[in-house]
Amino acid sequence: MTITPRLVAKYAIPDRDGAHTYLDPTGPVPRLEVRSPESLRIYELREQAELRAEFPAPTPNRWSRQWVAPDLSFAVFGAGTEYVAVAPDGTRLWQQPYGTWEVSRWGYLDFSGSAGGADRELRIWLRLPSGLSDSTLFLTLDAAGAVLARSVLPCGGYERFVSLLWDENDEVSGVTVAGGQAAATHFEARWESGGIVLGRQLPPGRGDLLRNEREYLGADSRNARCMTVDRRRQDVSWHSLPSYRVTATLGLSDFPAPGTGDCSVHNDPQISTFSGFVDDDTAMVTLYNPYDEAAVYVFGHERWREHSHWLADPATGALHGRIEYPMAEVDTVMPVGDGTWITEEWDAVYRWRR
Structure with missing residues (x-):
């Protein structure tokens, strides 16, 4: 049995030549990120694609990863062996060397707190190499890029992916280490006395x-x-x-x-x-x-x-x-969760409903 979908919207991708795209369906409104050698553009996919932010690349053709602040006030680019924060007008806000590792392979960045909120200030969490084979360094920065804390955690190390876990109050609650031949491991963690303190390794659960x-x-x-x-x-x-x-x-x-x-x-x-x-x-x-x-x-x-x-x-x-789509050779699909899904052609993104 074939199902003919109903087209909800078509979003043209401006200046598509030489750009890579990424669909993010996780927020209240799906987003399309368009990455070219010169810039990162972020669109919200509503009835039309609305450009919400654009960030010039700090070094054209050299950046390979990016993270965007919750309020879209700046983006952090993984450019070679450093993190570089850039404002929409192209101003470099701060940069943090990553040592001899490539940010594109082993870098990790996360945000906590509300950007500009009165109760919780934005915090930026960067993973860097510690120089030790079995440890990981995390820097905690404020929105201006000033280092608030350095935390060396006795886990992770080279060629392992290390990420933070958060509780319902947006506080550090754990650390996950994955990659290599070993199964992923989880540790309790907490923010204490101006740093991340690692707790016990958690036994594997059913999940x-x-x-x-x-x-x-x-x-x-x-x-x-x-x-x-x-x-x-x-x-x-x-x-x-x-x-x-x-x-x-x-x-x-x-x-x-x-x-x-x-x-x-x-x-x-x-x-x-x-x-x-x-x-x-x-x-x-x-x-x-x-x-x-x-x-x-x-x-x-x-x-x-x-x-x-x-x-x-x-x-x-x-x-x-x-x-059964009206066009041939549809490959990438992204379910949104609201009854629609998104597919991508070379010069446009399509949103469908059953």
Whole structure:
């Protein structure tokens, strides 16, 4: 069964040549980030794409990561081996060297507090190399870039991803270390006497064990159900929270056979991580071909990989049908969670509803 979606909006991407795009559906309004060698532009996707902020790149062609302050007053660019904060007019507000590591690979930045709020001042949290193989350095900065604290944590180290966890009051509550061959580990942590104090390592819970075997695809708006895909890309499952008990599963064998019917574009499909909740009662599941064997062996490089998008019932795992778009070769999809999803063509972003 095919499903013809209804087009909600089309957002043209200005000055698309040479730019990379990133969709962020997590806020109250989905955002589109357009990154070119010269600038970072942030659009809110409402009835039209509204430009909310633009930041000139501190060094054209050298930056590869960026983080934007909650009030869009400045952006921090990962430029080579340093963090550089830039105002919308291009003024460099502050910069922090990152040592010999590349920010694009191991850098981490987070914000806490409300920007300009009376009760909580904005804080910036930067991860830097500590110089020790088994430790991580965090700097805590104010909005002006002044260093408020240096915290050396006895965890992490080289080639590990280290990030902070936050409680409901926007306070540091833990640290996560991931990457390498070992499973992710979690530690208690707290802000005390002007620094981060690491606590005990937490035993793995059911969610940790599940996520080490599967990849997390998100939760519904009520945080009552989450969705995962196994690391071999053979099935998706839905779990009740907080127990992570499996309530429904959808495997590749539940789709039409490869090369037949609505799976006629696939020869060896796998389930993509571009899957998730369209809303609390509808999930998007994306299939893709890993590669085109003829292109790999004959031409020496991969060709475009065929994708198909399917809607399913997260309560039962039953398929509703395949989305049939009016254009061909639609690959990237981003469920928003409000009943819509977003796809991207070269020069435009499209928002759809069933």
